[in-house]
Amino acid sequence: MRSSYLFTSESVSEGHPDKVADQISDSIVDLFLTKDPEARVACETLTTTNRVVLAGEIRGEGIMDEAGNWASGVREEIEETVRGVVKRIGYEQEGFHWDRFDFANHLHPQSAHIAQGVDAGADKDEGAGDQGIMFGFACDETPDLMPATLYYSHKILMEMANDRHSGAAPFLEPDAKSQVTLRFEDGKPAKATAIVVSTQHKPGYDKGEKQAELHAYVRNVVARVMPQQLLGNETVYHINPTGSFEIGGPDGDAGVTGRKIIVDTYGGAAPHGGGAFSGKDPTKVDRSAAYVARYLAKNVVAAGLAKRCTIQLAYAIGVSEPLSLYVDTHGTGTVGDDVIEAAIGRIEKLGKLTPRGIRTHLGLNKPIYQATAAYGHFGRKAEGDSFPWERLDLVDDLKAAIAA
Template identity: 35%
Template sequence: MRDGTILISESVTPGHPDKLCDRISDAAIDAFLRQDARARAIVECAVATGIVFIAARFAAEAVVDLPGLARRVIAEAGYVGEGFDARTCSILTSVSELPPADRVPHPEALDDEDEIAAWAATEQANVFGYACDETPSLMPSPIVLAHALARALDAARADLPWLGPDGKTQAGVVYRGGRPAELATVSLTVATLEGTPPQRTMERALREAVIEPALAGLEPPLGPRTEIHVNAGGPFAIGGPSRHAGLTGRKNGIDTYGEAARQSGAALSGKDPSRIDRVAAYAARHAAKCVVAAGLARRCEVHLGYVIGHARPLSIGVECFGTARVDEEEIARRLRACFDFRPAAIERRFGLRARAHAADEERGFFRPLAVYGQMGREDLAVPWESVAEAEALR
């Protein structure tokens, strides 16, 4: 990265229409897996003014009230009252139920090598995992800052009643010598409700309630040269699905690395753990993080390439952007020796079905991942953020 480059990453609050769809989709996946750990399910969602559309295709011994689940997620995001309302929005569903025989094998099959080898990828996928030493979570600095701002913005609604549920944050970081050196810009785009104060008063309130506490202790710090923008595109009244539509899987950069690295073109949310484009993205992040944690490189991208009908990825690639302390081919060799990237082996290592099956009904396992990023989530103790395997790579 050239000196002076400003990398800008964004995050959004749970009330953003795209994230609302991601949360509904993942809440449905949680519900299917809570009732049937062997379930297969794909759930996609779209929202617009007064309308929610849910498409579900599943094989499961489960009964899930998709409209009721969607209304709960919408209400939790803050949409109760004027405009888009969880209680009165129209919910349309398209449901395709597959035979129970299409469910995944019993968990005991994960102990059988022949069964693991037979559990092939059912989609083609190029997935990418990334890690760097810019932050303690080994995530890029801009996306970490953007997520911190989004969390604080949503939390501030408790004290600033004129804030709507829909919000977007951006953080722009200047890089010098390949390292984050300065926080150049902070931007908030906030939906406002009745009683919104004048612009300058609003900016001061958001700086005190959101920006300063969110960024305290993070690097690079908020400084005198940091430009702060609030609703720079003009007034943003109401917001949410009443203003702009939403769709599952449209925020891949937010879900992963904030455009600091490549990510798959496929969505993560709304898919059960049999989908290789979801679980292999976690496995690739896990591998890249362990490479950096092991001190083999300061930056690492792991690529896994899958084709339909094969269990093992046809390609395992490593790119360290000139920061490797060991030859990249040697790092790839060590990854092959230490990690099994077959779909069933990833499930055995991470235990995602068992985690979702045992998760709290209200919280779920996948639903919390649908906002504030699916990578770097050390707050959720997800297995792909563990670096216990880093020692084996040294």
């Protein structure tokens, strides 16, 4: 790797139209897993001006039968859940209001041809829900072992959302984007060279004293969440650089599930397999294998085996065990990458990294997904059942497996 360079990552807020769609899709996953921990869900959401549309394939006890008949009251629960997500985000605007948007539900039964490849039977383990490649990554740039540019991009928007919800920043509306550019020296973050924040706002905050108030507020948020040694005369701020930002969210731009996959993962600092996470139950390896790959990479770095680690897994639909496991420590490893690969393969609790083994070890058959759908799936706090792939409980196992 180059030792000195500029790198940039972006984030988007919970009110961004694509993130509204992601949160709705994951709220449906949570709703169905509450009813049936083995539910199959592939829920896509479209949001636009005063309209929300659901589509996709589902299956589960107490949800929908094979003929497409809904269980009693479930259709009403779905709509109530969707409106509740939009209300929590804070949309009560003329162009997008939680209580007034038109709602359409086009979810239907899962394909029998997909089900036959995924379901376990007397003669086979549960297969992967699709083919594909999944990546996990960790580095020592932040306490949560995430790329610093993405870490601070997320933190800026989370702080602004907290202030909006608490009433501390009543001039903010839900839609927002951030972008952080850092100059790296000797591979470490040295200075922030550019901070970009575009936030939807109440009328009047695009000029004069109110605009100055908004700009000062954003700079204060940046100072709160970023280390002071990264900020200084070198830092250039671009706050609402286009001017007015009153029309936003799904009224300003349509939103679709799965369009912010780089924001969801590593901000461009690591490869991405291409599959989205939100709206999918954990039998889909797009989601569960990406989670376990992050879990493995984070524990490798936390164990002191590397400063940076990328892990790739590959699967074939209907086949339970991964086709390949690849480890790359980018020249920072204290042992060989092949040694780490072999060590991971010797850890029995990982269940050979099959879909069911991953779900069992990480406890993924639970309604834990709506919280993942804004501000990143990784670098979050593992508390209770939430974000179990962020735990550091594999460190000792990795060390023991390498020593064996």
